[in-house]
Amino acid sequence: MTDVSQKQTVVAYSAMEEYELAEYAQGIEAANPDLRIRIERMSTAALFDRLLAEGPDGKWDLILGWALTTMLAPELRGWFAPLTSERVRSLPESARDPESRWFCPSAFVPAFCVNETRLARRGLPVPTRWEELADARYRGELVVPDPTYSGAGFLHLTALLQMAGEAKTWEIMRGVSANRPLIERSAFAPCLAVAGDEASIGVTVSIAAERTARMGLPVKMVIPADAAGSEPEGFAMRAGSVRKDAASRALEWMLTPEACAIYRKYHKVVLVGSADAPPREQGLPIQPINAAQAAASRASACENWRRVFTPAAV
Template identity: 25%
Template sequence: MKAYKFTVFILLLFCFTLLTACNKNQGVYPNLQGEKILVYVAFHEDEAKPLLEGFKQKTGCEYSILRFPTGEALARVMEEKKDPKADVFLGGTVDAHESMKREGIIEKYISKNASSIPERYKDKDGYWTGLYIEALSIGINKERWEAEFKSKGIKQPESFEDLLNPAFKGEIIIPDPKTSGTGYTFVSYLVQSMGKEKALEYIGKLNRNVAQVTANGFTPAQKVGIGEYLIAVNFINQQLIVKKSGFNIQSKIPKDVGWTLCAVSKIKNGPDSKAANAFIDYCLTLEAGNALKNFSMAMSTREDVSIPEGGQKLKDILSNEKYDFKKAAIDKKDMLDALEKINP
């Protein structure tokens, strides 16, 4: 009889625990059937879809995506400030989110899931939260290097200074800082590490070797992957995505290189505040962190998400505290104006 009572007690306890878990799950994922969220996406569209599909499965909420390079997405929300069309700004470098914070375009939302993310990876006032870490890297097409450059005794570039070698004229592709968060991070890093005058002088010299400037940060890795160009400058995770797709791209992360965060924030007075909150909650879960890592090959801001293969060196660069996200946002207009003068 005692054994029977004990068994019944355990079953009741199990049922109670299960019911509590279900109730908690309902709290985490509200029923949003019949609602629809619009998300402006400032990274690769295929990164956004797993997040939005996972969110839809949990809540029933339908969604629409509009994908832009970071600079274009930022310009769009600025134009719509008085009549916001989107609910969430997903992706893009954190200087863009800082700019939106300063302009009153995004609003404070502190997700309960943000507690799993270290303070250095989120806004202290709660306006944005970092999803993953992005570090600048030099990408090299290994097949072309072996076939065309190695035999000439040319040193493989390991620093940004090495990219000024005349042998690389017409072989470098970089993202446009006016439209790309990746491109602007590169410029801002140069300014913060060299000083404005030396950075502009360096960019002027680099432009002599640059064959193409792209609207977004991902295209340079793609074009180097297929061998159209020899060298790309963009984020390491963008290069790792191309490498994972089967292309022979080699990455060189310079010492003390600049890095930033890919972030998410809630657009102020967006059409569906409830869905926006719930979607940000989902983006910051372990499930979403793993989904992003599996596609983006990036280092998650969540400490319980493993580092992707080939991304171990990211740990080393995180000691570089010189890059200031807020300064990058404050200096942006001035820097872009200065760039126009040397490269109209």
């Protein structure tokens, strides 16, 4: 057994949820007894701000799960080191950088977290589409994450824009805003509000909805049919890290069958060894979003969202 004082500490930044990260850290350390993974978890936007504040010579060694649309920001170009891994090179082209500077073994999926009991008390149906959330019957029943801060919020907005088009998306969003939703900055907060009977529907991602249900709370996960997309989760190693060997081994574990089993447990799309046919969730084909396109239009999309939702958030 390796003495704790002799273990090499690898610092990872992540936007994944803490309960999920604990399972990955345990798996990495079990497979690499000489390593200790220290994870700092923050929101998608906070992680971006943290990296910019620290610069390319920051304190981190790894990015252990982050929305690819943010990871592709031009400000971070050149910050990540190539990984010499056959497993990385075997991923679909859309799930890895051409020079293996980042890779995506998994993708997260938009979801609604629904309190069926509360809906029944109000005589409301369970919504299956974003378009339904614009119905005035749901006024005061919605919790929505701000896409400026939340990766979940930006994924929903991106999937809807890419699947329904600009005109339809903003028509829907104006209707949702008129229903005066509670605005949050994370994927988990809407689930807790719904589970606590503060609202009927929370906009989130599958992992947060699944986690809330696993906690024994009264919620149901619904994949919105008009935003059934997925966004790859990016992993990378800092180009200036002095612990590249240790960091590489940690990242390599994220492509193992053991890691993939955890992705599936949380209803994520597994991109390791994925086939050409899109995966299905609740009978819906889950189509990957165009991450590069979303990253390029992020600022304008979020600004439009703020203009639509600011009156409802006041």
